[in-house]
Structure formats: structure tokens, C-alpha cells
Amino acid sequence: MLYRHDTENCFASAIGARGLTDDQYASTLAQTGAALDVISQAYADNSLPLLRLAEADADLQSVKPLAERWRQDFDDVVVLGTGGSSLGGQTVCALADVGFGPRAGAPHLHFIDNIDPHTFDALFGQVGLNRTGFIVISKSGGTAETITQFLICLEAMDVEAGEDAAADAFLIITEPGDNPLRQIAMSRGLSVFDHDPGIGGRFSVLSQVGMLPAMIAGLDPAAVRSGAGEVLKAALDAKTPADCPAAVGAALNVSLFKNKGATSTVLMPYADRLASFAMWFQQLWGESLGKDGTGTTPIGAIGTRDQHSQLQLYLDGPHDKMFTLLTIDVAGAGGTVNASSDDRLAYLNGRSMGDLLEAEQRATAAALVDKGCPTRMISINALDEKSLGALMMHFMLETIIAAHLLGVNPFDQPAVETGKQLARQFLSEMDSPA
Structure with a gap:
């Protein structure tokens, strides 16, 4: 053990x-x-996909070329998401960087898991978007915070580097089916990886949600x-x-x-x-x-x-x-x-x-x-x-x-849904933006 x-x-x-x-x-x-x-029983019949991730390898091999390219092409990689879409990746990547910078040959990873406007202003003032990649993670594809993060970063990229740059700089991880995040990504020609619908965000660290950032950070996801x-x-x-x-x-x-x-x-x-x-x-x-x-x-x-x-x-x-x-x-x-x-x-x-x-x-x-x-x-x-x-x-x-x-x-997490619904209600009740 x-x-x-x-x-x-x-x-x-x-x-x-x-x-x-x-x-x-x-x-x-x-x-x-x-x-x-x-x-x-869940392991035997694969009714809980989380349990099969530990022995999977094909998905890691499929994203390895992308991870290597991002390590070479980008000075910074920003991971957008909240809750389980971010915390697992943060936890693994802390092995490579505890705050003093990345390993040699790896980009600086920034896990942005909140929607504080000051943080985004600081981010855009710090990174050069021409050399920055974005991983956007939302299992449902409808998380308001992540969609907001994504659209603001996408617009910033369009302004600084041109609309064509986004196709090489954004990677989306979301579950299959029609959801807002996937729809926007497809309309812009962005790369989309499937988030297994059977794996909840807080249990997703062993999936590409956690393993792709780890790979970019220079860690060994297979280990x-x-x-x-x-x-x-x-x-x-x-x-x-x-x-x-x-x-x-x-x-x-x-x-x-x-x-x-x-x-x-x-x-x-x-x-x-x-x-x-x-x-x-x-x-x-x-x-x-x-x-x-x-x-x-x-x-x-x-x-x-x-x-x-x-x-x-x-x-x-x-x-x-x-x-x-x-x-x-x-x-x-x-x-x-x-x-x-x-x-x-x-x-x-x-x-x-x-x-x-x-x-x-x-x-x-x-x-x-x-x-x-x-x-x-x-x-x-x-x-x-x-x-x-x-x-x-x-x-x-x-x-x-x-x-x-x-x-x-x-x-x-049924109780959390109430807060989400109220946030949308309160947002709709605000004065319309000028």
C-alpha cells in the first residue's frame, strides 16, 4: 500500500x-x-466510469500530442472552470508548481475558478494572449460562471490576436449533446473533448479534466x-x-x-x-x-x-x-x-x-x-x-x-440548483446594460 x-x-x-x-x-x-x-458490481459492469479511469490509457495517448504542442507553443495556459472542473487539476498540478513558477519547459498554468473582475483584469495585464492557451471545462456546458469566463476571454483573444487565433488557443471539455458551451465552440471551430456524462465534476480528477493540465505541467498522469x-x-x-x-x-x-x-x-x-x-x-x-x-x-x-x-x-x-x-x-x-x-x-x-x-x-x-x-x-x-x-x-x-x-x-447536488436559479432570476431583474 x-x-x-x-x-x-x-x-x-x-x-x-x-x-x-x-x-x-x-x-x-x-x-x-x-x-x-x-x-x-459497479466496477464489473462499468456503471460507475470513475472506477475504470485508473486503468485507462488510450485517452492519455490521444491527448499527448496536443499537450506537447501546447507546452511548446504557449507561455501561459489558463484553465477556466469552477468546483470539480478546477480543483482536481489544481491539486495534481501543485506537484509541479507551488507558486514559484512552472517546471523548465512547461508553461505557467493559471487555474481561474472564480468570476472576480479584478482577477481577470490582472490576468489580461499579465499574460500575452498571443502566447496563451485556454482550457475551458464545464461538464454541463451551461455553468454560468464558466460561460462568462469563456466569452470574456474569447473576446479578449479576438481583439488582441484576431478571430482566427481562437481555433488553436481554446480547448473545450464538456459532455456530449446540445449545450451552450459546445454550441459556441463548434460555431467558432474550437477543439472539443467529451466529458464523460457518467463522471461528476468532483470525481473527475482522473479524467482529462485533471490529467490534461497535469500533462501540460510536465507531470506523469499515468503514474x-x-x-x-x-x-x-x-x-x-x-x-x-x-x-x-x-x-x-x-x-x-x-x-x-x-x-x-x-x-x-x-x-x-x-x-x-x-x-x-x-x-x-x-x-x-x-x-x-x-x-x-x-x-x-x-x-x-x-x-x-x-x-x-x-x-x-x-x-x-x-x-x-x-x-x-x-x-x-x-x-x-x-x-x-x-x-x-x-x-x-x-x-x-x-x-x-x-x-x-x-x-x-x-x-x-x-x-x-x-x-x-x-x-x-x-x-x-x-x-x-x-x-x-x-x-x-x-x-x-x-x-x-x-x-x-x-x-x-x-x-x-440538488440544493445547489436553487442558488443557480436565483442567480439567474436576480440577474434578469437588474437594469439592462447600456
């Missing part, structure tokens, strides 16, 4: 009354067996899928739910929610490259499970930064949370501290930055456990494409299984 899953500090035997009893946990874990059966595939295979081969870490994680979350009032679940990775992963998880968990008056609230945090902002609340505030610390073996990594001139810093002298991070990871876990907070550890030896793919598949499966335990459909 590409990660270690330590759950002992979620139980009463380790943390006292706020932890689960063996009977409480066993009762919930037993219910995950039915969910694993559903997943196995991402390979890591995901290992986790899926382990789940499919599990003889009992206890042999499947995703089932164990789902059972812990739901049992702590139902038996101990853990209404929030905190994911705290100890790596800057996983900051987007925490945001991706928040959508995955929240939008999949928050239905019919049930579900737990996902909270993203980053270690060590949020030890200096949120940890006080976690330790001394309401005991209504489960914690997952996502750690990497980093001891010995990074520069070494020379603090020999000050006895007050003797504890740092000769230690590497990785040593301190390793100690901070352990200290946070110990502090949470000391306060009786249910805390699990998910640990990896190194963060790369394969281990990231494994983590993403783990949490997708954990979410699907948790949905089964809660009795909700993880693949829809």
Missing part, C-alpha cells in the same frame, strides 16, 4: 470517552460491506492513475471491510458522527503541495454527503501554518470534530539550522527543516490525542504522482462508502 492508515487514536481505549467503543465501530464497519459490494488503481484494486480484493482503508475511514467518520457528535471532519496535510488537496477534499466530502439534513462539515487546514490559527480551537474549543493528519516522511530533508551562537535555540541547532516538520507533525497528533480528540494519521513516504493518485482514490472511495452509510446519493 502506498500509504499507512493509523486509526488507533479514534477509539475510547486510546483517548477516552470521546473515542469509539469497539462495538460502535464494529457495527458501522459491518455496514460498509454492502457499499463495497456495490462498488465491486497518478497507477497509484489510484492500486488503492482501487485493494478495495476490490478486500476480503473483509477491515482490509479496506477507505471503508475503515468511512466507518470512523460516520460512527463518530452518529455516536460522538463529530459533526466536522478536519483534514490537515503537512505539505504546501497539498493545500489544494484540502480544498478538493472539502468539495468532494461536503457536496457528496451534505443532504437531507445529514453529513459532516469538511474543514481544510495546513500544517504547520494552521497550528498558529486553528489549533487553539481544535484543542480547547467544542469537541465536535474528527481529525485526519496527512503526513509525509520528511526527517532530514531541507536545509540545516546553524544556531550554535544562542543557547536558547540549542534545540534547533544542527536540525534540518524536515526534522522540525516531522516533529511538528508528531506533536500536533500527540496534543490532539492528549485532549481526547479522535485523530487518525495517513502517512506517505514521499509525495509524487503515484502517492497523490493513491490518496485521491482513497478519499473518493471513502466518500462513496460514507454516503452509503448515511443513506444519501454521493453523485448529485
